[in-house]
Amino acid sequence: MALLEVSGLNKRFGGIRAVKDVDLSVQEGQIVGLIGPNGSGKSTLLKLLTGVHKPNSGSIRFDGREIHNWPINKRIKQGMAIVFQHSRPLHRQTVLDNIKLALLPDRVFNIHYPGDIEAKALQAARLLGLEDVVDAYPGSLPFGYIRRMEVAKALALSPRLLLMDEPFAGLTPSEVGELAELILSARHEKQAIVLVDHNVKAVYSFVNRIIALYVGAKIADGEPREVMANAEVRRVFLGKSMDEGQILQPSMASEPGGDNLLLDLDIESLKYGKAEILRNVSIRIREGEFASIVGLNGAGKSSLMKAVTGLVNYTGDVKWRGMSTKRMTTAQIIRLGIAFAPETRELFHHMSVKENLEMGGERLNRHELEARLEDVYALFPILRERVAQPAYTLSGGEQQMLTIGRALMQAPSLLILDEPTLGLAPVVLEAISEALLKLHQSRGLTILLAEQNLHFALKLSNSIYLLDHGSISWHGAVADFVQEVGDKFLV
Amino acid sequence: MQLFWEILVNGFIVSSIYALGAMGFSLIFGTAGILNLAHGAYLVLAAIVAWFFISYFKLPLPAGLAIGILASVLFSYLLFFLLVNPIDKSKRIPEEEKAIFVLTATLLWSIIIEGMLDYVFGSTPVVIPPFVSGSMHVFEISVTYNMIILAMISLLIIGLLWFAINRTRPGKMLLAASMSRTGVAIMGIELKRVYLLLWGIYGILAGISGVLLAAFLGASARAAPELTGMAFSIVVLGGLGSITGSFFASYIIGYLGTLTAYLISPSYTPLPAFFVLVVILLLRPQGLFGRF
Numbered sequence: 089m090a091l092l093e094v095s096g097l098n099k100r101f102g103g104i105r106a107v108k109d110v111d112l113s114v115q116e117g118q119i120v121g122l123i124g125p126n127g128s129g130k131s132t133l134l135k136l137l138t139g140v141h142k143p144n145s146g147s148i149r150f151d152g153r154e155i156h157n158w159p160i161n162k163r164i165k166q167g168m169a170i171v172f173q174h175s176r177p178l179h180r181q182t183v184l185d186n187i188k189l190a191l192l193p194d195r196v197f198n199i200h201y202p203g204d205i206e207a208k209a210l211q212a213a214r215l216l217g218l219e220d221v222v223d224a225y226p227g228s229l230p231f232g233y234i235r236r237m238e239v240a241k242a243l244a245l246s247p248r249l250l251l252m253d254e255p256f257a258g259l260t261p262s263e264v265g266e267l268a269e270l271i272l273s274a275r276h277e278k279q280a281i282v283l284v285d286h287n288v289k290a291v292y293s294f295v296n297r298i299i300a301l302y303v304g305a306k307i308a309d310g311e312p313r314e315v316m317a318n319a320e321v322r323r324v325f326l327g328k329s330m331d332e333g334q335i336l337q338p339s340m341a342s343e344p345g346g347d348n349l350l351l352d353l354d355i356e357s358l359k360y361g362k363a364e365i366l367r368n369v370s371i372r373i374r375e376g377e378f379a380s381i382v383g384l385n386g387a388g389k390s391s392l393m394k395a396v397t398g399l400v401n402y403t404g405d406v407k408w409r410g411m412s413t414k415r416m417t418t419a420q421i422i423r424l425g426i427a428f429a430p431e432t433r434e435l436f437h438h439m440s441v442k443e444n445l446e447m448g449g450e451r452l453n454r455h456e457l458e459a460r461l462e463d464v465y466a467l468f469p470i471l472r473e474r475v476a477q478p479a480y481t482l483s484g485g486e487q488q489m490l491t492i493g494r495a496l497m498q499a500p501s502l503l504i505l506d507e508p509t510l511g512l513a514p515v516v517l518e519a520i521s522e523a524l525l526k527l528h529q530s531r532g533l534t535i536l537l538a539e540q541n542l543h544f545a546l547k548l549s550n551s552i553y554l555l556d557h558g559s560i561s562w563h564g565a566v567a568d569f570v571q572e573v574g575d576k577f578l579v
Numbered sequence: 580m581q582l583f584w585e586i587l588v589n590g591f592i593v594s595s596i597y598a599l600g601a602m603g604f605s606l607i608f609g610t611a612g613i614l615n616l617a618h619g620a621y622l623v624l625a626a627i628v629a630w631f632f633i634s635y636f637k638l639p640l641p642a643g644l645a646i647g648i649l650a651s652v653l654f655s656y657l658l659f660f661l662l663v664n665p666i667d668k669s670k671r672i673p674e675e676e677k678a679i680f681v682l683t684a685t686l687l688w689s690i691i692i693e694g695m696l697d698y699v700f701g702s703t704p705v706v707i708p709p710f711v712s713g714s715m716h717v718f719e720i721s722v723t724y725n726m727i728i729l730a731m732i733s734l735l736i737i738g739l740l741w742f743a744i745n746r747t748r749p750g751k752m753l754l755a756a757s758m759s760r761t762g763v764a765i766m767g768i769e770l771k772r773v774y775l776l777l778w779g780i781y782g783i784l785a786g787i788s789g790v791l792l793a794a795f796l797g798a799s800a801r802a803a804p805e806l807t808g809m810a811f812s813i814v815v816l817g818g819l820g821s822i823t824g825s826f827f828a829s830y831i832i833g834y835l836g837t838l839t840a841y842l843i844s845p846s847y848t849p850l851p852a853f854f855v856l857v858v859i860l861l862l863r864p865q866g867l868f869g870r871f
Binding site: 397399401417418419420422423427428430432434435436437438439443446447448450451494495498 | 670748751752754755758759761762763764765766767768769770771
């Protein structure tokens with residue numbers, strides 16, 4: 089009998105079906121990775137297993153018992169352990185005390201203090217290489233140690249099933265390797281592990297089975313090598329399959345024109361709390377160039393775009409035409425001539441299409457404004473039809489067009505786009521792709537695109553930067569990318 | 580029958596002034612995401628300062644009122660520059676805890692203003708003298724011209740506010756900021772400029788409604804928390820951030836208070852507002868009009 093047996097699992101959030109009829113079973117000793125692009129439902133699925141969310145229908149059987157309605161603590165008592173994505177250690181307790189916390193009785197009136205708690209906690213600490221820091225306070229330790237401490241807390245319970253939500257997020261590549269090794273050597277053979285992580289490479293080398301999800305449904309399940317070779321998995325991660333040969337011809341985009349350096353970016357480090365998202369990233373963009381930053385989810389693309397536009401803090405510098413933008417506000421950076429279409433779109437939802445566009449043209453006089461509006465309508469004719477509709481009533485594709493149109497209203501020298509293809513239908517992609525091509529080729533607009541859909545990016549760009557776990561691992565022309573990186577992009 | 584007309588007319592006037600009072604509160608919440616617990620203190624501050632200049636320095640009524648409103652604007656900017664902006668810019672306060680820091684700061688700010696008013700002007704309730712004299716007889720009751728003027732001014736200013744927000748460029752900037760602050764920043768508009776405008780308008784709105792309220796019901800420093808509570812009930816009932824919602828909710832709360840004052844006792848006037856708050860939070864937390 090399988091240790092964990094899930095069948096017909098469904099979870100809805102309002103009108104969105106985050107998890108659709110998922111079946112899966114996990115045997116003792118298996119290490120299973122759940123992967124999928126943004127919005128695929130993998131995190132929700134894990135949260136259903138941990139008990140953070142309760143399913144709308146379906147069954148979760150653990151060790152033969154139906155547990156889908158059990159609270160988290162009851163699941164843990166039954167032999168599950170959970171490593172949550174965000175660690176919130178007790179900062180006034182030592183590492184050892186933090187680990188002991190996991191071993192305390194879970195009832196207020198159970199005053200019996202287990203005598204072996206100290207020994208158990210120490211052993212867990214030793215297994216994860218924390219023996220030298222057991223008396224340190226979490227606040228004084230690097231992020232990698234705090235992750236290890238969280239895993240030690242989970243393993244101290246000797247669980248039969250360990251559930252981990254993004255255990256590798258925010259770690260440096262060497263820390264990822266260390267943590268993976270420590271977990272593998274610390275666990276005993278019969279323990280099963282289920283984890284979710286954006287870092288497909290880390291998952292690939294860590295697990296012995298992968299389940300791929302896409303818009304809430306399971307699309308592949310099996311040996312890591314098989315799953316990663318699966319045509320549908322490659323399609324959802326890369327856009328169209330790279331094997332279809334469509335992008336082997338060099339990009340349709342023209343060669344960059346001038347030698348005028350617009351953007352000169354050197355980011356030494358970008359951190360959210362202790363998690364380091366970007367390290368030593370350098371990018372140079374010349375006038376007339378179409379550059380793309382490609383990489384999987386969680387690689388740091390959005391953070392990079394936010395750094396350029398001054399929305400997050402970083403160490404290093406971003407220069408625009410030789411001038412440092414580090415001390416500028418977002419609005420000042422935008423007024424230099426950098427327009428931004430963010431991943432979250434940031435539209436003014438209750439304003440009409442026209443009002444949204446007018447906000448973009450805030451600094452123009454009325455004559456220029458009219459001309460710009462006409463330009464945007466010519467590029468995206470559908471926006472003219474929707475001109476009086478509030479932005480929230482538009483479809484996803486129309487909203488994306490409005491986001492780009494609003495950015496263009498600013499008459500920018502550089503257009504930055506963050507994941508414009510996210511969640512859009514192929515026909516809409518085509519329209520956006522054509523518009524970008526037109527902007528770049530006939531109007532000579534310089535464009536910086538951050539994109540997970542590799543096909544989309546390769547088709548349009550002159551140069552490619554591959555962002556892999558916070559660093560640029562490859563950079564060069566499109567044709568070279570296909571030959572040198574090509575298939576190795578995913579794993 | 581006379582009682583019915585009295586409740587109807589008085590309720591309308593009180594509700595109209597409440598509506599104006601709730602506008603500022605709703606605007607600050609909708610645009611900056613700040614629940615200003617010092618709101619009541621601003622109303623009272625404007626009223627007491629205006630009263631002081633009118634009764635001690637014998638300034639003409641309009642001049643006194645203008646000084647009261649200026650005081651409210653001044654304190655509005657003080658709150659922004661001394662508390663809200665530093666907390667917002669701080670790198671040592673975690674992002675997710677900033678809202679609670681600002682909330683606590685406004686509560687303390689309210690206590691400071693109340694204490695200060697109490698110390699300087701004493702705690703006896705003050706009344707702003709009537710704007711005009713005389714009264715007329717309608718529906719079996721006598722209605723002073725002053726009451727009519729108060730309601731008219733409230734509604735007029737609400738109308739102006741609506742026009743400014745929906746039809747002028749700076750107004751649209753405020754409206755846009757209430758939907759997406761990042762969106763405003765990436766349009767090349769300095770958020771600082773938006774906030775300066777916002778807190779200025781807030782000070783004016785709070786100031787005007789404060790002096791109008793004091794011209795009808797009187798005001799004292801002790802009443803500040805109660806007024807904040809009323810504004811909070813109105814805004815929650817209407818739906819947080821919904822200006823239209825707040826407008827209609829003001830009439831519900833205003834009439835409930837007036838009914839209580841006439842039928843039970845004037846000292847229980849604010850109670851129904853708080854019952855409504857509890858009930859709405861239990862049954863329909865998004866309020867009557869939801870967000871927007």
